[in-house]
Amino acid sequence: DAGITQSPRHKVTETGTPVTLRCHQTENHRYMYWYRQDPGHGLRLIHYSYGVKDTDKGEVSDGYSVSRSKTEDFLLTLESATSSQTSVYFCAIQDSGMSSYNEQFFGPGTRLTVL
Amino acid sequence: GENVEQHPSTLSVQEGDSAVIKCTYSDSASNYFPWYKQELGKGPQLIIDIRSNVGEKKDQRIAVTLNKTAKHFSLHITETQPEDSAVYFCAASASGNTPLVFGKGTRLSVIA
Numbered sequence: 001d002a003g004i005t006q007s008p009r010h011k012v013t014e015t016g017t018p019v020t021l022r023c024h025q026t027e028n029h030r031y032m033y034w035y036r037q038d039p040g041h042g043l044r045l046i047h048y049s050y051g052v053k054d055t056d057k058g059e060v061s062d063g064y065s066v067s068r069s070k071t072e073d074f075l076l077t078l079e080s081a082t083s084s085q086t087s088v089y090f091c092a093i094q095d096s097g098m099s100s101y102n103e104q105f106f107g108p109g110t111r112l113t114v115l
Numbered sequence: 116g117e118n119v120e121q122h123p124s125t126l127s128v129q130e131g132d133s134a135v136i137k138c139t140y141s142d143s144a145s146n147y148f149p150w151y152k153q154e155l156g157k158g159p160q161l162i163i164d165i166r167s168n169v170g171e172k173k174d175q176r177i178a179v180t181l182n183k184t185a186k187h188f189s190l191h192i193t194e195t196q197p198e199d200s201a202v203y204f205c206a207a208s209a210s211g212n213t214p215l216v217f218g219k220g221t222r223l224s225v226i227a
Contacts, residue, residue, distance in 0.1 A: 042219035090158050106158030
C-alpha cells in the first residue's frame with residue numbers, strides 16, 4: 001500500500017468552528033489531492049497541490065482552504081464548518097513521472113460530521 | 116471542463132455472471148481512463164486503466180474497452196465473485212497531470 005495516512009479518521013464538530021484535516025505521505029510524490037465523497041455525487045475534487053506552496057482549486061473549493069509547506073503534508077481547512085460540509089474526505093497522492101501517468105493512491109478517508 | 120457520466124448507479128448480478136459498467140466523457144482531449152474499486156470503509160484503489168492509444172485492455176477477469184469516437188469506455192468483469200462486490204468509479208483526464216474527473220460510481224452486488 002502507498003504510504004499515505006489521514007488524520008483524524010473521524011471527527012464530529014459544530015457549525016461555525018474551524019476544522020483542519022491532515023494528509024501525510026511517505027512516498028515523496030509531487031501531487032496531492034483533497035476530495036469529498038457524498039452519496040449520489042461520487043468523488044469531487046476540492047483542492048490539489050503540484051508542489052510545496054503550489055496549490056489550485058478544484059470543482060468544489062468554496063469554504064475550503066489548503067496549505068502545503070512540506071512535500072509530505074497537505075492540510076485541508078474548513079474555516080467555519082457548515083452542515084453541508086458533512087462528508088467523507090479523501091486525500092490522494094500521485095507521482096509526476098510519466099511512467100505512472102495519472103495513477104492516484106488514496107488514503108483511508110476522514111469522516112467529518114458537522115452538527 | 117470534463118464531465119463523466121456513469122451507468123448504472125447500482126448493479127446486481129448472480130455469482131459467475133458478467134457485469135458491465137459504462138461511462139461517457141465530454142472532453143475530446145481526455146486520453147487517460149482509469150477504473151477504481153472502493154470497498155466499504157476504504158479509499159478507492161486503481162484496478163485497471165486504459166490510454167487512448169489502445170482500444171481494449173485485459174487483466175485476468177477484468178477488461179476495459181474504449182471507443183474514442185463515441186467518447187465512451189466500459190468496464191467488464193467476467194465470472195463475478197462475491198469479493199467483487201464494491202463501488203466502482205470511472206474517471207477521465209487529459210495528458211500529463213491534469214486532475215481526474217470521476218463518475219458518480221456504480222454499486223455492484225454479486226449475489227452468491
